Amino acid sequence: MALGFADAGVLAFDVGGTDMKSGVVTADGTVLALQRHKTPLDPQRPGEAILERIEQLYGEYSHQFPAGTFEAVGITVPGLVDEVHGVGIYSANLGWRDFPFRDLAEQRLGIPVAFGHDVASAGSAEMELGAAREFQDAMVMVVGTGIAAAIFTSGRPVTAGGFAGEIGHAMVPDPDGQGSVILESVGSAGAIAKRYRRITGTEVDGAREVLERAMTGEPEALKVWNQAVEALAFSICQCVSILGTEAVVIGGGLSAAGEALLEPLRSAVDDALDFQRRPVIRAAALGQDAGMLGSALKARARLLEVKLS
Amino acid sequence: MALGFADAGVLAFDVGGTDMKSGVVTADGTVLALQRHKTPLDPQRPGEAILERIEQLYGEYSHQFPAGTFEAVGITVPGLVDEVHGVGIYSANLGWRDFPFRDLAEQRLGIPVAFGHDVASAGSAEMELGAAREFQDAMVMVVGTGIAAAIFTSGRPVTAGGFAGEIGHAMVPDPDGQGSVILESVGSAGAIAKRYRRITGTEVDGAREVLERAMTGEPEALKVWNQAVEALAFSICQCVSILGTEAVVIGGGLSAAGEALLEPLRSAVDDALDFQRRPVIRAAALGQDAGMLGSALKARARLLEVKLS
Structure with missing residues (x-):
């Protein structure tokens, strides 16, 4: 490269x-x-x-x-x-x-x-060399143990003195209640494993195993996975409505799920938006x-x- | 000027x-x-x-x-x-x-x-001549019949081909249920009047009258007003978490409420944020x-x- x-x-x-x-x-x-x-x-x-x-x-x-x-x-x-x-x-x-x-x-x-x-x-690497190369208004979202993002508008990074990109600490609807919780507590790889353990009492080897169980149709695993997707979609739509974001690049551990994550995520974002721009949603290219x-x-x-x- | x-x-x-x-x-x-x-x-x-x-x-x-x-x-x-x-x-x-x-x-x-x-x-006028003059990372939010915003990062407007600033169409928790609704349907001056009429069956002369009734302690008016404040605070916190926004300037018809709006709004934003930057929240200066x-x-x-x- x-x-x-x-x-x-x-x-x-x-x-x-x-x-x-x-x-x-x-x-x-x-x-x-x-x-x-x-x-x-x-x-x-x-x-x-x-x-x-x-x-x-x-x-x-x-x-x-x-x-x-x-x-x-x-x-x-x-x-x-x-x-x-x-x-x-x-x-x-x-x-x-x-x-x-x-x-x-x-x-x-x-x-x-x-x-x-x-x-x-x-x-910046994804913007210059990777999956966001052709875009000017983009968010590169790193979804692993936690969640944080790099935000770009007109091709420039938003820094705000180091305070930008804390989307993992933005609120999303609590899937278990009426209030709100932070995105990271539902949508991160760490949260997927933790929430599955809490609901089922079954030990799992991370979000990957929850996905495998969801793929076999296990209801609890499917539920936890879908709630993570909904939470990520909610936050992506916030970013799109506020910034007119044209591309969202998903990196971090959870992006290893590939289309099992991206396809339902695109669908949830599409359902939630009205007249706003529909962002391209793809996996990070530089791993x-x-x-x-x-x-x-x-x-x-x-x-x-x-x-x- | x-x-x-x-x-x-x-x-x-x-x-x-x-x-x-x-x-x-x-x-x-x-x-x-x-x-x-x-x-x-x-x-x-x-x-x-x-x-x-x-x-x-x-x-x-x-x-x-x-x-x-x-x-x-x-x-x-x-x-x-x-x-x-x-x-x-x-x-x-x-x-x-x-x-x-x-x-x-x-x-x-x-x-x-x-x-x-x-x-x-x-x-741009508020950034160059008005209430956001001393800030680089700011949101000027116009709250009237509807809600839209002008977003600035590092002193530059975010345009995104015309798609930025549609915060009125970003989702907030539905105060009446478990789902989400758009900010504009709860937090705008138009929504305050409409929701009060729907709840009470009483005709009012806009959000201003709902505020007047809330000031006298009328429970329904207080509820509708507080729900609007909560919804605005939710969206402001999204912006702060994503962009590290240091100042929020409120314009439009609802800003006429002055401190009756701004004081509870500051308090709700402060409660909802964790380690993030606390934005200055003030009324527009240019009316x-x-x-x-x-x-x-x-x-x-x-x-x-x-x-x-």
Whole structure:
């Protein structure tokens, strides 16, 4: 896949709640030496622990590859992120508050560092290289343990100081009652498994197994799956009504369900909309590497910025 | 109010579903000869009928003012609008489909014409001159007979080919049942009056009278008013979660309620949000003239575009 890196490679990190991925993305866009490690957790110094691991891996990659193979580093993290100032504002899972990742990493590594939000980076990669390539007004929705989105209007990412894209915490009708609950508690892969367990008392190996059971016609599994689809459709329609979104790209673990998810989702969205635009709904194209590729794109942009300044 | 019109006045029209407003906005931003007429309705030729009235009024204003008083015309209309191509795509109330307002008006009037959406224009005026002046990520929500919004991210309007801002048609929990209904059917001034009449069988003079009755403690009026507030809060929270909106400006007829609307609305939004940004919620500053002032701003921009090309 050509990233358009005409003259420089970068070293990209995608730090997740459980794992962190790293790899060298070369000048012609090839990913080399892809590695996956457990994300280091240190409740006392959560940001420091991650930076130290990045520093260590940077040393190893530098040792493994000839000088000049990569000229910048990209780091993406979850949570609330201030991309402009390179600060991790808050991560509920990893525990930091206002940690200046970019500046500290640049000091320690001595080369330009780009810092971004994991979902925003994955979204940018889908917009530039993946499933949303031909669209200007799009939402890339990452549906896994939780749910978050990268929103684009007129081809530009909506950032709002790091506060945009928290669609997983927007309200949807409670399928079990009259009130409302957050989308993430019904529509995420995590919620599908959890709600199925709660209803049936049966242990399952994630949303995938609930889908398998639904495919055999098991009523409880079908019910939980359909409620997840309805919840996702509700939130997609909110986005379409407010923003006129023309394409919705579904990534994250749940997108592995493919048409078993997308076909009923399209149908539910179509039923719920009136005169509004009907968005194209499709699966993400870059899979689990989207965040790392987005991180590489950001590192490349940062390098150009430094070279031009 | 200074519009920053250093060197040229414009003639601005704001075409509504019932009335159309017009006025000369001078070089220093003063509004002169403000007029209000019934919007001409002709089911056979809805766009033509409006253009003819604009042509006639243009003639009258040209006769009334010295040559050079206005050098461009601004026209705003409701419905779905393609601002880029100057086309009225669709208006449910006024009846046109794909009517090329801008090009026809330029041919007939012989001076530059800007064409825009009424709510988007009112929103731009509030962003540039009014209540949203100091914000980059904002929603200007016009709550009257219906509900529509102008959405801004990073200071730029979200257009999406004319499809953005239809928040009045986004779903909210049905206060009378378990399902969902569109925001407009619960939260608009029109819906408040209609729902009160339906519940009580009592005729009222609009949402204003329902509010007056609620202030005296009448339970049905209080219920209908509070349900409207809850519905508006639900939709505002959707916008905040998706876009990280930092300010919500309420315009339209219902904003006349002032703090009787805004105070419970702030409280309901605050209760419904978790870690998300708390938006500033305030009333529109430009009142009923926002659409016409936005129309004038667009006309001014169009004039600069023509002069520079």
